Amino acid sequence: MSLRYAVLAALLEGEASGYDLAKIFDVSVSNFWAATPQQLYRELERLAADGLIRARVVPQERRPNKRLFTLTADGRADLAAFTAKEPRPMAVRDELLVKVQAVDVGDTAAVRAHIEERMTWATGKLARYERVRAHLLHGMTEAEFLRDGERVGPYLTLLRGISLEEENLRWGRRALEILDLRTARAER
Secondary structure, three states, rough: OOOHHHHHHHHHHHHEEEEHHHHHHHHHHHOOOOHHHHHHHHHHHHHHHHHOEEEEEEOOOOOOEEEEEEEOHHEEEEEEEHOOOOOOOOOOOHHHHHHHHOOOOOHHHHHHHHHHHHHHHHHHHHHHHHHHHHHHHHOOOOOHHHOOOOOOOHHHHHHHHHHHHHHHHHHHHHHHHHHHHHHHHHHH
């Protein structure tokens, strides 16, 4: 999948500037698709050139003019067609797991510290995701939101992000237990 469809899907939320999209990516889309602001701006230019989004310039005083982007009918159609395509299987490319794979010949203390750092990161992401969940629910129960909410897609992807970070924490705790057992055995 290209960044193209992640941007089109983010624009389902409504008109947004490049800066707004970068914030959307940082808060919600990042749990399943990472992109730098520079990548987003380049993709916005391509999407506009392809007629999938439209840009509108908003003059600002004492600041550069702001460009706001919206989906076009062609953009919605392209995104709809994308949803029907068979997705590629998920591929994990995680440098930490390569280090864990090599822990038997490496620096166990360093690998342990890397796992702890990942767990700290996962804890922070979970806290951020819970704030996003509260914002999406906007005072409704989950059942009310799922029944009456305007869009369910962002909530479903948020649930996936929460699950992944909870699993990162479960795995991290277990990996640390095992490394501690191995270290204790080696010290005997």
